[in-house]
Amino acid sequence: MNKDQLIGQIKSKKSFLCVGLDPVIENIPPHLLKYDNPILEFNKQIIDATHDLCVAYKPNTAFYECLGVQGWSTLTETWKYFPKEIFSIADAKRGDIGNTSNMYAEAFFNTEKSGMSFDSITVAPYMGEDSVVPFLQHKDKWVILLALTSNIGHKDFQLKETATEKLYESVIRTSSNWANSGQLMYVVGATRATEFQNIRKLAPNSFFLVPGVGAQGGSLDEVCEHGLNADCGLLINSSRGIIYASKGTDFAERAREEALKLQQQMESWLIKAKIIV
Amino acid sequence: MNKDQLIGQIKSKKSFLCVGLDPVIENIPPHLLKYDNPILEFNKQIIDATHDLCVAYKPNTAFYECLGVQGWSTLTETWKYFPKEIFSIADAKRGDIGNTSNMYAEAFFNTEKSGMSFDSITVAPYMGEDSVVPFLQHKDKWVILLALTSNIGHKDFQLKETATEKLYESVIRTSSNWANSGQLMYVVGATRATEFQNIRKLAPNSFFLVPGVGAQGGSLDEVCEHGLNADCGLLINSSRGIIYASKGTDFAERAREEALKLQQQMESWLIKAKIIV
Numbered sequence: 308m309n310k311d312q313l314i315g316q317i318k319s320k321k322s323f324l325c326v327g328l329d330p331v332i333e334n335i336p337p338h339l340l341k342y343d344n345p346i347l348e349f350n351k352q353i354i355d356a357t358h359d360l361c362v363a364y365k366p367n368t369a370f371y372e373c374l375g376v377q378g379w380s381t382l383t384e385t386w387k388y389f390p391k392e393i394f395s396i397a398d399a400k401r402g403d404i405g406n407t408s409n410m411y412a413e414a415f416f417n418t419e420k421s422g423m424s425f426d427s428i429t430v431a432p433y434m435g436e437d438s439v440v441p442f443l444q445h446k447d448k449w450v451i452l453l454a455l456t457s458n459i460g461h462k463d464f465q466l467k468e469t470a471t472e473k474l475y476e477s478v479i480r481t482s483s484n485w486a487n488s489g490q491l492m493y494v495v496g497a498t499r500a501t502e503f504q505n506i507r508k509l510a511p512n513s514f515f516l517v518p519g520v521g522a523q524g525g526s527l528d529e530v531c532e533h534g535l536n537a538d539c540g541l542l543i544n545s546s547r548g549i550i551y552a553s554k555g556t557d558f559a560e561r562a563r564e565e566a567l568k569l570q571q572q573m574e575s576w577l578i579k580a581k582i583i584v
Numbered sequence: 585m586n587k588d589q590l591i592g593q594i595k596s597k598k599s600f601l602c603v604g605l606d607p608v609i610e611n612i613p614p615h616l617l618k619y620d621n622p623i624l625e626f627n628k629q630i631i632d633a634t635h636d637l638c639v640a641y642k643p644n645t646a647f648y649e650c651l652g653v654q655g656w657s658t659l660t661e662t663w664k665y666f667p668k669e670i671f672s673i674a675d676a677k678r679g680d681i682g683n684t685s686n687m688y689a690e691a692f693f694n695t696e697k698s699g700m701s702f703d704s705i706t707v708a709p710y711m712g713e714d715s716v717v718p719f720l721q722h723k724d725k726w727v728i729l730l731a732l733t734s735n736i737g738h739k740d741f742q743l744k745e746t747a748t749e750k751l752y753e754s755v756i757r758t759s760s761n762w763a764n765s766g767q768l769m770y771v772v773g774a775t776r777a778t779e780f781q782n783i784r785k786l787a788p789n790s791f792f793l794v795p796g797v798g799a800q801g802g803s804l805d806e807v808c809e810h811g812l813n814a815d816c817g818l819l820i821n822s823s824r825g826i827i828y829a830s831k832g833t834d835f836a837e838r839a840r841e842e843a844l845k846l847q848q849q850m851e852s853w854l855i856k857a858k859i860i861v
Binding site: 373379410431435436465481 | 608679684691709712733751
């Protein structure tokens with residue numbers, strides 16, 4: 308999916324919501340356990356209930372890998388179930404030497420080889436340019452590079468002062484030479500909303516994938532206030548707040564209600580920023 | 585596997601060789617294509633031919649994920665085929681917020697849940713302490729943290745000067761508070777042999793997993809000269825140089841010959857360093 312198509316979808320759905328599909332068998336409604344694949348059924352019902360309110364789905368690969376071969380199959384089947392217009396994010400946080408990143412790109416971007424072709428993948432920047440570029444060689448596919456993450460551990464290295472800037476600033480500045488904002492996004496945690504103004508200056512045209520709203524304590528309003536640009540430029544993720552809104556038979560309805568609340572907040576912000584009328 | 589067991593294996597096999605199992609269907613001998621699962625058969629024959637000469641096997645997950653569900657199954661079956669005494673390394677370069685790293689730990693350390701239980705996993709440090717600690721909560725399991733990698737991209741961030749040190753030095757120094765050398769190793773590329781003296785000072789008791797000997801141009805002798813400690817403290821990886829020594833029906837024999845050359849070089853070094861007699 309290219310940037311224009313993504314922006315078009317944001318405008319037509321009046322939303323920049325990304326729903327994180329991170330299902331844990333212990334947390335899904337007990338009545339689904341009768342299905343052959345309860346997690347796949349859970350994902351499908353969440354998708355059915357929310358797809359008109361969100362623009363992206365983001366399964367985190369860890370939640371599938373921990374179930375072994377069956378989990379990897381569930382990830383593939385979940386990807387297949389995404390509606391055509393959805394921007395799909397493999398939240399995989401990969402990155403390796405060039406030769407190996409090529410293989411990861413095949414894994415997540417090449418249906419013929421792996422059975423899946425996401426629009427984008429999250430990548431860790433530590434190994435530098437040649438670990439990122441192989442993903443960018445796939446047309447209309449995106450890298451979402453970890454810049455400033457939402458977890459407490461972001462303090463260990465990402466805020467490290469170098470001679471001229473913090474490490475995460477260096478990640479954004481350096482990587483801007485690897486691709487333009489039509490293929491490169493950044494992960495910027497909602498829990499660091501005060502840094503958003505600065506980050507928006509560093510990458511004025513880029514989309515940011517923003518985790519950390521909800522369970523992790525970030526504020527949607529603060530993120531919008533400092534992070535929106537003329538194209539919207541934000542994909543705000545919510546996982547647990549939506550998918551675990553209820554453990555009852557009404558879980559999908561309740562997930563929709565939570566998604567709707569966020570969509571409505573986002574619509575207000577899109578109007579306020581004159582991105583839609 | 586604990587550190588004493590690993591050192592015991594090094595001494596009895598007179599080797600600190602790690603064989604990287606990164607098979608690509610286009611590169612494996614054509615006569616194996618008649619098997620139901622040629623890659624699994626390839627791995628099994630490489631293991632049969634080399635297991636007495638090496639102490640560790642390191643499949644890189646990218647090479648399995650790129651084949652989808654079937655690939656993940658091959659990874660699992662390969663793990664099952666490892667001899668009991670082998671130190672197994674999931675070269676996965678994972679790392680995510682704590683909650684999610686927990687799931688990755690289940691994926692690679694919990695046979696009951698995922699069908700696999702490697703001894704160790706490579707982890708990217710960018711997300712800091714809470715992304716690493718969940719792996720360390722599994723007894724006798726190891727994190728092998730990326731410090732100074734062997735690819736050209738290591739220059740982008742790992743050599744970045746902070747107020748007091750390079751970023752990779754900060755990764756080693758900071759992470760030494762998270763676990764001791766009984767559970768935490770570092771990836772240190774052979775292509776940066778000149779930095780080995782310095783790195784050994786920073787982490788005198790730690791094992792280093794060293795990629796980059798062979799195809800990537802690193803020198804085994806230089807690494808040994810600067811990197812060995814009283815426990816050996818090195819696991820030197822070779823992938824392509826061993827597994828693709830021949831594309832003929834003699835590939836396993838030829839792989840053994842290449843492994844043997846490295847084992848003999850290592851044995852000399854272990855004697856020279858008085859680790860074995």
